Every structure is written in C-alpha cells, then in structure tokens.
Amino acid sequence: MNEQRRYDIRDAARLLGVAPSTLRYWEDQGIIRAERDPASRYRKYGLSALVDASEIVLFRSMGVPVKDLADYQRCTVGELDALLAETERGIDARLHELEAARAKIDEQRALCACAQELAQAGMRPGEPPFSQLLAVESDEQWFSLIFDVDRYAVYIAPGGKAVEAMAVWPEKGRRDEGRSAARRAGCAGEGSVAAAGDPAAVAVAAASVSAAPSRVAGDVVWDAQRDRADCYRECLLACDTSQADWACCSAPLFDEARAQGCDPQYLVAHFLVSADCAGTRKDLYRAWIACS
Secondary structure: OOOOOOEOHHHHHHHHOOOHHHHHHHHHOOOOOOEEOOOOOOEEEOHHHHHHHHHHHHHHHOOOOHHHHOOHHHOOHHHHHHHHHHHHHHHHHHHHHHHHHHHHHHHHHHHHHHHHHHHHHOOEEEOOOOOEEEEOOOHHHHHHHHOOHHHEEEEEOOOOOEEEEEEEOOOHHHHHHHHHHHHHOOOOOOOEOOOOOOHHHHOOOOOOOOOOOOOOOOOEEEEOOOOOOOEEEEEEEEEEOOOOOHHHHHHHHHHHHHHOOOOEEEEEEEEEEEEEEOOEEEEEEEEEEEEO
8 A cells, every 4th residue: 555645844835835934833833733754753744734734724814813723623513614604704804895995996096097198188178077066064074085085176266266175976877987987098088078179069058157156165166057167178287295386286277278269267176196296296186177
C-alpha cells in the first residue's frame, strides 16, 4: 500500500497561499495540527491536515477571528453548520457594503470623467440638468452633501455675489442613467449639447427672464422653469480651495461668455471633484452661464 504523501511546512504554506509562520501560529492556537517527522521533528502535513487548514484559510478570508476558531475541531456537524450560517450572514453584509462602495466609486469616476471632458471641450451650449437649487437651512442638510457631493451647488451673479445651495436632481432612475452616460462619455448628453451645432437648437423660447432668483433663506434659489434663460453656456468652473473667491473664479467665465456674443445674467454650478490644477488644488464645478 502506498503511503499517504506528506508535505513540509514550506510546501504546505505554498499550497494554501499563506506564510509558514501563519501555519505555526495556527498550530500554537490549536486550530490546526501537524505531524512530526520521527527523525528530524520537522512538521509534516497530510491530506487531512491540509483540508482542515484550507477551511481555516477560508474562514480567515471571510474575517472570522482566530479566537472564534479555537474550538473549530470540536464542532459537531450541527455546530459547524451553524458557524457556516453565521459566516454566510457576515458575507452578505460585507457584499452589501462592497456594492455600496462600488456604486460610490462609479459616481466619483463619472464626476472625474465629466471634469476632464469639460476641461477639453471649453465653453459650449448646454442646459443645467437639475430642476432647482435650494437654500441649505440645517447642519443635517450640509452633512448630507458630504456623501452626495454633486448635490452641492452654487448660484453666482456677475460681480461674484454667491449663494451656496443644494441641487435637486431628476428622479433617481433618470439621474443614474445620466451618471452612466457621463461615465461612458464625460458629461455629454446629461443636459449638455456637446456637439457643435446651431445655437438656436438650444435656445429656449421664454416670454420673460428672471435674472435674479429669490434668495430668501430656505427658499428656492433657482428654478429651471421660473428662471429660464434665453440660452446657456456650459463650462468648467475652477476655484482655489484655499480661498473660495467666487468673484475671482467666475469672472473669466462671464468674460468668455461675452466674447461669444452672450449677455451673461448669472451662473449656476454643481460640484464635481477637487484636484491639482497646474500646481494649485482647486474645486471643480460643472457650470452653466445663463444668457439673454
């Protein structure tokens, strides 16, 4: 009869994907066992020991603490099943957390792609995708913007007078579709007219224009229907993070709109990302200049 093959600690560790020191530690904690070579007293691992160790590797990869595995080898089948069920619940919770983290990463990458695309495209026709800007009234509302950064918005009048606000986006489904499109192709297609064309195609037929929306605390700062402009110019607004000087960062955009033959009335923008720009860290916003 052939003898069962035995592996030394280095080969066993390699097969299991762990360090030899980890196997020694687990043996010291009583959660795996190793035979000893009668002559050299070196550790030797047979198939049964490797199977036990592989299960420990699995439990550890799922975050089960070593101390919780100390009685592992004394588990009955029922106790083992209960341990597996508890571990499965932990995995489900971790998967939910990872899915949420992945969704957040996708959103952040979409915002980065949008900033890059705007920087390359320059000022162009395009309309704001959100329906309103609301004055922020409470600390709770400010706190919510930390975790939903593209809702942080600003209304800026020529001269730099600004009101920080919260953007009201379309319903979640449409917003997610817009973010997916933005992820694939910068931010074109989500309220913008990226392709060159007749500006009349994006002109809005409005009987009158309110160039200065109400800015009473808690009220609507800007409304897409109430404050509709004749046309909009979409662009990238970049503000030095250390100064937040709205007049300084918006003035070049108002000047550029005038150079394009527009009469700028105000600017609305929502936050994208903060990043280094030619050696200076800046807050980058997707912005729209309302023109008459």
